[in-house]
Amino acid sequence: MEQEQMKLVKAVLAGVVVMVIFAVITVNILALIPLAGPVVGGIVAGYIAGKDFLNGAKAGIIAGFAGGVLVAFDVFARLGILRMSVPQIPGVEGVLFLVLAIFYFPILAFIGGAIGGMAQGGVKAPS
Numbered sequence: 001m002e003q004e005q006m007k008l009v010k011a012v013l014a015g016v017v018v019m020v021i022f023a024v025i026t027v028n029i030l031a032l033i034p035l036a037g038p039v040v041g042g043i044v045a046g047y048i049a050g051k052d053f054l055n056g057a058k059a060g061i062i063a064g065f066a067g068g069v070l071v072a073f074d075v076f077a078r079l080g081i082l083r084m085s086v087p088q089i090p091g092v093e094g095v096l097f098l099v100l101a102i103f104y105f106p107i108l109a110f111i112g113g114a115i116g117g118m119a120q121g122g123v124k125a126p127s
Helices: 002-029 036-049 053-076 092-121
Strands: none
Touching: 002 036, 002 053, 002 092, 036 053, 036 092, 053 092
16 A cells, blocks of 8 residues: 555646646747647556556546646746746736646646556556
């Protein structure tokens, strides 16, 4: 049980790192909305978590929520790492990034995590 929890923590951390790196690249260099980051981060988290698609999806959704919170923190703290991803309308960025942190990143990372878990462990019935 302890090993499975450590594997899940490693998977989530790897997924968050990939999400943030992809978000920085797609937003600052390409001036796009961070769409690939949560999916690829979820795939990485799901693949590392392994076992089956449910375990991968669990790792993906946790990584997605953590990545969304980090991106929202960047915007609220005005660090400027992801400066281009928010419309420059006063008052809208707070609501937009709360929605992003709660729904957008976790849902896309959930899908990516399920894909990564299937790639690692296949589609098995949970036991």
